[in-house]
Amino acid sequence: MRRFxxxxxxxxxxxxxxxxxxxxxxxxxxxxxxxxxxVWAGFSTRWYVELFQDQEFLDAAWVTVRVxxxxxxxxxxxxxxxxxxxxRAGRFRGRTLFSGMIYAPLVMPEVITGLSLLLLFIGxxxxxxxxxxxxxxxxxxxxxxxxxxxSRLATFDRSLEEAALDLGCSPFQAFRxxxxxxxxxxxxxxxxxxxxxxLDDLVIASFTTGPSATTLPIKIFSAVRLGxxxxxxxxxxxxxxxxxxxxxxASLITKRAxxxxxxxxxxxxxxxx
Amino acid sequence: MSQTVxxxxxxxxxxxxxxFRNVTKRFGSFTAIDDxxxxxxxxxxxxxLGPSGCGKTTMMRMLAGFENATEGQILLSGQNIGPIxxxxxxxxxxxxxxxxxxxxxxxxxxxxxxxxxxxxxxxxSARVEEMLRLTRLTKFAKRKPHQISGGQRQRVxxxxxxxxxxxxxxxxxxxxxxxxxxxxxxxxxxxxxxEKTGTTFVIVTHDQEEAMxxxxxxxxxxxxKLIQVATPDVIYEAPNSVYVADFIGDVNLIEGRGTxxxxxxxxxxxxxQPPIWATPRGPVDTDRAxxxxxxxxxxxxxxxKPEDRRNLLEGEVIDIAYLGNISTYHVKIAGGQIIKxxxxxxxxxxxxxxxxxxxxxxxxxxxxxxxxxx
Ligand SMILES: Nc1ncnc2c1ncn2[C@@H]1O[C@H](COP(=O)(O)OP(=O)(O)O)[C@@H](O)[C@H]1O
Ligand SMILES: [Mg+2]
Numbered sequence: 001m002r003r004f005x006x007x008x009x010x011x012x013x014x015x016x017x018x019x020x021x022x023x024x025x026x027x028x029x030x031x032x033x034x035x036x037x038x039v040w041a042g043f044s045t046r047w048y049v050e051l052f053q054d055q056e057f058l059d060a061a062w063v064t065v066r067v068x069x070x071x072x073x074x075x076x077x078x079x080x081x082x083x084x085x086x087x088r089a090g091r092f093r094g095r096t097l098f099s100g101m102i103y104a105p106l107v108m109p110e111v112i113t114g115l116s117l118l119l120l121f122i123g124x125x126x127x128x129x130x131x132x133x134x135x136x137x138x139x140x141x142x143x144x145x146x147x148x149x150x151s152r153l154a155t156f157d158r159s160l161e162e163a164a165l166d167l168g169c170s171p172f173q174a175f176r177x178x179x180x181x182x183x184x185x186x187x188x189x190x191x192x193x194x195x196x197x198x199l200d201d202l203v204i205a206s207f208t209t210g211p212s213a214t215t216l217p218i219k220i221f222s223a224v225r226l227g228x229x230x231x232x233x234x235x236x237x238x239x240x241x242x243x244x245x246x247x248x249x250a251s252l253i254t255k256r257a258x259x260x261x262x263x264x265x266x267x268x269x270x271x272x273x
Numbered sequence: 274m275s276q277t278v279x280x281x282x283x284x285x286x287x288x289x290x291x292x293f294r295n296v297t298k299r300f301g302s303f304t305a306i307d308d309x310x311x312x313x314x315x316x317x318x319x320x321x322l323g324p325s326g327c328g329k330t331t332m333m334r335m336l337a338g339f340e341n342a343t344e345g346q347i348l349l350s351g352q353n354i355g356p357i358x359x360x361x362x363x364x365x366x367x368x369x370x371x372x373x374x375x376x377x378x379x380x381x382x383x384x385x386x387x388x389x390x391x392x393x394x395x396x397x398s399a400r401v402e403e404m405l406r407l408t409r410l411t412k413f414a415k416r417k418p419h420q421i422s423g424g425q426r427q428r429v430x431x432x433x434x435x436x437x438x439x440x441x442x443x444x445x446x447x448x449x450x451x452x453x454x455x456x457x458x459x460x461x462x463x464x465x466x467x468e469k470t471g472t473t474f475v476i477v478t479h480d481q482e483e484a485m486x487x488x489x490x491x492x493x494x495x496x497x498k499l500i501q502v503a504t505p506d507v508i509y510e511a512p513n514s515v516y517v518a519d520f521i522g523d524v525n526l527i528e529g530r531g532t533x534x535x536x537x538x539x540x541x542x543x544x545x546q547p548p549i550w551a552t553p554r555g556p557v558d559t560d561r562a563x564x565x566x567x568x569x570x571x572x573x574x575x576x577x578k579p580e581d582r583r584n585l586l587e588g589e590v591i592d593i594a595y596l597g598n599i600s601t602y603h604v605k606i607a608g609g610q611i612i613k614x615x616x617x618x619x620x621x622x623x624x625x626x627x628x629x630x631x632x633x634x635x636x637x638x639x640x641x642x643x644x645x646x647x
Binding site: 157159160162163166168169173177181260263264 | 390
């Protein structure tokens with residue numbers, strides 16, 4: 001049907017170039033043998049080797065990973081709970097307000113989220129460090145998890161839960177044994193999303209961190225201000241790889257789950273008529 | 274009263290298993306169940322029959338514990354079940370949608386309820402095997418719900434709800450997905466299971482034939498109210514209203530004005546036509562408009578005027594529906610009304626003498642129809 005046209009090909013190329021050219025250049029230069037960022041001097045992995053010998057970077061990486069794991073896990077638990085309430089509870093007083101308040105951080109400028117969290121932490125006298133970054137990341141990634149999980153729950157057949165109750169489950173057991181295994185793909189992709197969001201956050205982390213905890217984005221940002229080094233390119237390439245793997249896995253899980261769900265729904269709907 | 278006939282509802286000593294006491298259920302301002310009282314006895318196969326939206330599922334959901342009565346009480350073995358959550362009721366439900374767990378195999382689906390009872394492994398396993406045998410699913414134990422056919426899924430749902438040997442089993446349109454032959458087989462299977470296990474069944478259906486086949490008693494519902502609760506033969510032979518007569522099976526309805534003449538009622542239904550004579554089963558209020566209801570199979574059709582019948586109607590055959598074993602003749606009588614007469618096809622098609630546009634006589638006895646007040 002759709003024929004090849006130069007116009008389409010050109011717009012596609014331009015669009016993708018616009019999106020990915022900067023990253024491609026970064027990746028290429030991370031394998032540059034020269035210390036000068038703009039001069040190509042042959043292929044080398046020395047910057048990666050150096051990177052893994054730099055204790056400061058390793059510390060920052062470790063902080064980042066811990067923050068991402070903890071915050072995405074907490075966000076997944078809270079986000080799933082919020083989604084269940086929103087989808088299940090039907091219409092209750094203040095439902096619109098409640099759901100609005102959960103989704104508001106999605107559109108809130110990060111600077112404002114960061115600043116308000118900073119003020120809160122100062123206000124209650126919390127020492128800033130890993131713990132505060134985890135809290136901060138949980139607050140904003142939780143809404144993403146809850147969006148992903150509620151879109152899955154919206155099509156979840158409630159009679160499955162009722163069947164579980166009917167067969168003797170407590171409401172919590174019904175959730176754990178029936179609902180959770182069925183919506184697991186959505187929960188996992190929510191977790192991956194939260195994880196990658198936490199990995200690449202700079203603004204909120206800068207506001208809520210203390211001297212003891214430097215995350216990779218913060219580290220990169222401050223290093224770049226002293227000049228772009230090939231090491232940073234190498235580090236960024238690694239982060240691109242991790243984020244790409246996370247996002248691709250999440251979308252694959254979602255896609256596979258959609259197929260399973262369509263199949264199960266076909267099985268659940270009775271062949272009437 | 275005979276000892277062998279199962280009719281606990283006629284025995285005033287008998288305690289019902291389920292009692293609906295003036296139950297009303299409202300969704301917002303909409304009344305789904307309207308001040309309904311009903312007793313269902315242990316070991317009954319009780320059918321709820323009615324058009325879509327009349328509140329059948331709502332009754333089931335109240336029994337299972339997913340809805341609470343807005344007013345009134347529901348008692349199970351004399352105990353008010355209102356405050357008891359669904360997981361603590363000795364009631365299991367087979368869902369209209371089956372609601373099989375898609376992530377579990379057939380075996381695990383059936384074992385699901387048993388595992389919640391903290392029974393030991395062997396007991397659970399033995400029970401599941403028994404259920405698989407009963408529903409003839411042994412071969413499919415390891416499959417997932419999406420790997421079996423609609424009829425098999427329906428049997429898994431049945432096995433799962435039976436596994437816990439509930440006091441009361443609720444079946445919400447359990448056979449809707451099956452084709453006719455499988456449905457009839459399963460109906461007998463259900464009756465068989467019910468006999469073997471002694472469980473009380475409440476079945477929802479909108480298929481009146483199904484209700485007539487399986488049920489010990491049938492409740493005909495309309496808009497959240499019970500119209501008639503009786504055994505299938507009473508529902509069929511002696512409906513208490515035009516609604517029930519019309520809902521169950523095929524029926525001819527003739528409206529008219531009645532006068533009592535001794536034992537009998539004389540129904541004048543059209544100017545210049547001989548009246549219809551009927552012997553009512555109970556007192557009839559002749560001040561009200563009456564409808565005479567008679568089943569097509571109770572109306573005889575003949576080309577020659579039968580001399581021995583009291584009720585005779587003359588008309589013209591306008592249509593014949595040939596159904597293999599029976600034929601239904603549509604006969605236009607005075608005033609343009611169509612009356613259906615049904616005969617068994619004991620002779621070959623070619624040998625029958627009544628055909629289109631023939632003048633025929635319809636006849637029936639005084640006791641073969643019922644008089645219904647409006
Ligand atoms: N949760 C609900 N909220 C509002 N109305 C409902 C709800 N459940 C059922 N109803 C209404 O109650 C009536 C009876 O429903 P139901 O018991 O499902 O009928 P059926 O006899 O077809 O099973 C219907 O008109 C339906 O729209
Ligand atoms: Mg229904």
